[in-house]
Amino acid sequence: MGYYWFMKHLSNKFDYRLKMVQWAKAKDISSASREFKTTRKTVRKWLRRYEQNEFAGLKDLSRAPKNIPHKMSKESEAEIAVLKETHPGWGAIRFKDHYGRQEGHSAIHRVMQQKGLIRKKKRRWQRRKELGELKAKLKFFEKSQIDTKDLSDIYKYWPFMRRIGLPRYQYGLRELSVGATFYGYANENNSTYSSIFAMYVADHLKSYGINVEGLKWQTDNGPEFVNPTAPNTKSAFEKMLGGLKIEHGRIPPRHSWLQGDIEAFNRLIEDEFYDIEDYENGIDFMGKSYAYQLFFNYVRKNRNRGRKAPVEILQERFPSVDPGVLNLPPIRLESLLDFYRKGGYHVPGSTLVEIHPG
Numbered sequence: 001m002g003y004y005w006f007m008k009h010l011s012n013k014f015d016y017r018l019k020m021v022q023w024a025k026a027k028d029i030s031s032a033s034r035e036f037k038t039t040r041k042t043v044r045k046w047l048r049r050y051e052q053n054e055f056a057g058l059k060d061l062s063r064a065p066k067n068i069p070h071k072m073s074k075e076s077e078a079e080i081a082v083l084k085e086t087h088p089g090w091g092a093i094r095f096k097d098h099y100g101r102q103e104g105h106s107a108i109h110r111v112m113q114q115k116g117l118i119r120k121k122k123r124r125w126q127r128r129k130e131l132g133e134l135k136a137k138l139k140f141f142e143k144s145q146i147d148t149k150d151l152s153d154i155y156k157y158w159p160f161m162r163r164i165g166l167p168r169y170q171y172g173l174r175e176l177s178v179g180a181t182f183y184g185y186a187n188e189n190n191s192t193y194s195s196i197f198a199m200y201v202a203d204h205l206k207s208y209g210i211n212v213e214g215l216k217w218q219t220d221n222g223p224e225f226v227n228p229t230a231p232n233t234k235s236a237f238e239k240m241l242g243g244l245k246i247e248h249g250r251i252p253p254r255h256s257w258l259q260g261d262i263e264a265f266n267r268l269i270e271d272e273f274y275d276i277e278d279y280e281n282g283i284d285f286m287g288k289s290y291a292y293q294l295f296f297n298y299v300r301k302n303r304n305r306g307r308k309a310p311v312e313i314l315q316e317r318f319p320s321v322d323p324g325v326l327n328l329p330p331i332r333l334e335s336l337l338d339f340y341r342k343g344g345y346h347v348p349g350s351t352l353v354e355i356h357p358g
Contacts, residue, residue, distance in 0.1 A: 138177040191236040218249040
């Protein structure tokens with residue numbers, strides 16, 4: 001291998017071409033092609049360019065076409081930039097489909113990228129940090145999430161449910177500012193028991209001097225919370241919250257991650273309680289369930305909340321609130337049917353059709 005061939009792989013292209021041209025001028029084209037391991041046609045090309053433009057001729061020329069008949073106009077680029085700000089999370093394909101743009105999605109993506117309109121995807125830890133900062137600004141019980149959990153698909157729990165008559169459904173509420181959780185049980189998943197559970201929690205808060213008016217409780221679109229057959233008609237649960245003047249928020253369909261806090265609790269209680277405990281009877285189950293509720297709200301450290309238990313966060317942020325507010329025993333919601341009926345709540349059959357706060 002010749003010296004200059006070796007230099008081709010070490011030096012930049014400009015130096016390589018300059019030495020090749022100098023060799024060809026000093027000797028001949030054939031000799032330069034052999035020395036630099038290339039064709040005579042290549043040597044002639046760079047020699048010709050050097051003779052025409054000297055050193056500038058040895059640089060690579062742009063391969064971009066001089067005429068682009070379908071190039072996007074400045075007006076179209078400006079329109080895309082304005083529309084993109086309306087939907088910052090959309091990609092080019094979804095953007096093109098929604099607005100019916102004639103430009104290709106790759107061209108739309110290029111415009112978004114050049115104008116710095118593509119939002120960088122946040123890492124999981126960043127999203128958690130931002131959510132934690134947001135929750136730290138909430139007032140006590142300002143926002144909560146409610147959900148039901150079917151316990152019949154838990155391998156360890158199911159035999160006890162069948163043998164000693166344990167409840168099938170868990171009704172849970174998780175408060176977002178400190179992360180405390182309340183829950184109760186029923187054998188059916190319907191608006192009756194979601195309404196009773198809501199009233200059970202609301203009565204408990206009132207007993208500690210907490211004004212429930214204006215609180216925001218969020219649910220999914222399950223039939224235990226909304227009326228799926230008549231969307232314009234309020235369910236018993238919605239009527240209950242309306243009577244209490246609690247705001248009801250509903251997540252969009254197929255957006256279960258917006259219920260992340262209560263869903264996280266559902267996973268934790270399954271792993272740490274339902275999937276490991278044995279029960280002698282219903283009383284034993286309720287006792288152990290109550291013990292877990294106390295453990296979760298008063299002892300268990302939350303890694304995503306500064307490794308603090310809900311009661312610790314409560315005492316730091318809301319020192320005037322009695323810590324006893326986090327102590328609400330789980331209950332079989334069926335046991336409250338007659339209580340709320342006598343208290344002025346009409347409960348026909350298995351579903352609360354009309355509820356008037358007394």
